[in-house]
Amino acid sequence: xxxxxxxxxxxxxxxxxxxxxxxxxxxxxxxxxxxxxxxxxxxxxxxxxxxxxxxxxxxxxxxxxxxxxxxxxxxxxxxxxxxxxxxxxxxxxxxxxxxxxxxxxxxxxxxxxxxxxxxxxxxxxxxxxxxxxxxxxxxxxxxxxxxxxxxxxxxxxxxxxxxxxxxxxxxxxxxxxxxxxxxxxxxxxxxxxxxxxxxxxxxxxxxxxxxxxxxxxxxxxxxxxxxxxxxxxxxxxxxxxxxxxxxxxxxxx
Amino acid sequence: xxxxxxxxxxxxxxxxxxxxxxxxxxxxxxxxxxxxxxxxxxxxxxxxxxxxxxxxxxxxxxxxxxxxxxxxxxxxxxxxxxxxxxxxxxxxxxxxxxxxxxxxxxxxxxxxxxxxxxxxxxxxxxxxxxxxxxxxxxxxxxxxxxxxxxxxxxxxxxxxxxxxxxxxxxxxxx
Numbered sequence: 001x002x003x004x005x006x007x008x009x010x011x012x013x014x015x016x017x018x019x020x021x022x023x024x025x026x027x028x029x030x031x032x033x034x035x036x037x038x039x040x041x042x043x044x045x046x047x048x049x050x051x052x053x054x055x056x057x058x059x060x061x062x063x064x065x066x067x068x069x070x071x072x073x074x075x076x077x078x079x080x081x082x083x084x085x086x087x088x089x090x091x092x093x094x095x096x097x098x099x100x101x102x103x104x105x106x107x108x109x110x111x112x113x114x115x116x117x118x119x120x121x122x123x124x125x126x127x128x129x130x131x132x133x134x135x136x137x138x139x140x141x142x143x144x145x146x147x148x149x150x151x152x153x154x155x156x157x158x159x160x161x162x163x164x165x166x167x168x169x170x171x172x173x174x175x176x177x178x179x180x181x182x183x184x185x186x187x188x189x190x191x192x193x194x195x196x197x198x199x200x201x202x203x204x205x206x207x208x209x210x211x212x213x214x215x216x217x218x219x220x221x222x223x224x225x226x227x228x229x230x231x232x233x234x235x236x237x238x239x240x241x242x243x244x245x246x247x248x249x250x251x252x253x
Numbered sequence: 254x255x256x257x258x259x260x261x262x263x264x265x266x267x268x269x270x271x272x273x274x275x276x277x278x279x280x281x282x283x284x285x286x287x288x289x290x291x292x293x294x295x296x297x298x299x300x301x302x303x304x305x306x307x308x309x310x311x312x313x314x315x316x317x318x319x320x321x322x323x324x325x326x327x328x329x330x331x332x333x334x335x336x337x338x339x340x341x342x343x344x345x346x347x348x349x350x351x352x353x354x355x356x357x358x359x360x361x362x363x364x365x366x367x368x369x370x371x372x373x374x375x376x377x378x379x380x381x382x383x384x385x386x387x388x389x390x391x392x393x394x395x396x397x398x399x400x401x402x403x404x405x406x407x408x409x410x411x412x413x414x415x416x417x418x419x420x421x422x423x424x425x426x427x
Contacts, residue, residue: 041336043338043339043340044337045337046335046336046337047335047336134334136334136335136336137335138336142333144330144333144334145386146329146330146333169385170385172388172390173386173387173388174388174392175345175387175388175392175393176393178386178387178388179386180386181385183386191336192338195336195338
């Protein structure tokens with residue numbers, strides 16, 4: 001739970017990764033790579049640093065004007081409703097948004113979804129004065145709204161503008177996604193679903209819509225779909241220069 | 254009685270005076286006509302509920318009345334920070350069982366004035382913050398919902414009963 005144990009896990013992970021690279025990659029037979037069923041975590045067991053959840057966004061597969069991931073997130077987590085009637089567009093909750101980018105020199109344009117990038121070393125966690133902003137052992141960055149005082153330092157610190165603040169009294173929240181006035185919130189990578197061995201709502205909607213632009217999985221498991229996809233083709237982090245080692249990576253930008 | 258000092262006499266008279274109202278009350282109680290003492294007029298809140306007094310909660314009633322907040326507080330940190338999602342002491346399951354339906358068949362928020370949480374909390378003048386963020390109505394099926402079907406003896410666990418199996422499988426208090 002504490003930040004120090006997280007860092008220790010990360011350090012150990014890096015050491016093991018390097019050690020593994022030294023001994024060579026022939027340890028696993030080709031046939032073994034195909035088996036990927038990850039058993040569901042028992043409900044009474046704490047998450048561990050043996051996994052790190054991530055999402056790969058293939059922007060080449062993002063359809064023009066498609067908003068499926070955003071609407072799925074709104075529906076799943078209950079934001080974007082009529083409760084925030086007094087807030088302007090910039091103030092309203094926004095866990096995930098589509099961003100249009102355009103190369104000024106060539107005119108080449110792209111649309112991509114941007115949400116919390118679930119950094120390995122999240123700036124939002126660094127600046128939080130109460131410890132409400134934290135990184136879970138399995139890499140998901142969350143806000144503990146019980147101890148969030150709504151100072152919004154994390155919103156200022158986040159390079160991705162991923163967090164929003166709730167300005168108004170809310171009603172009819174989802175039991176699995178509590179949200180309330182005076183607290184900061186952001187993408188939880190659908191942590192309630194992940195804990196039940198399900199995939200995030202945006203990834204599910206993207207796949208249901210037939211786009212398959214989003215791949216969710218365990219970055220530490222080299223047999224997972226996301227690890228294979230990352231290994232097969234290049235991908236980038238947004239603002240890789242910051243060295244945050246994000247859990248969300250992009251292709252085609 | 255020659256040794257009776259004025260001080261002792263005074264004490265005797267004082268104690269008699271003090272006892273007088275009690276005696277009067279006792280007398281009139283037998284008549285059944287006098288008014289009750291002021292504090293006895295207070296009525297305890299009776300929350301709306303759809304379970305019987307005999308039905309089993311996740312812990313004995315006496316325990317829950319005193320310590321429900323500790324169960325919820327402890328579970329909350331385990332859930333948010335460690336992803337422990339057992340349902341036995343989750344707030345969602347509290348709501349699933351304690352929310353009632355109105356005459357129109359719609360669930361009433363569990364924190365509405367005459368409902369389970371609020372009726373007692375307003376009597377005790379303890380403000381609850383849970384429901385600024387948390388859902389106040391059941392939304393998805395309860396894993397402990399078998400609680401509200403069938404009446405279970407509160408104090409005597411019957412081996413093999415569904416709820417006992419569920420509670421046992423959930424392990425000790427989170």
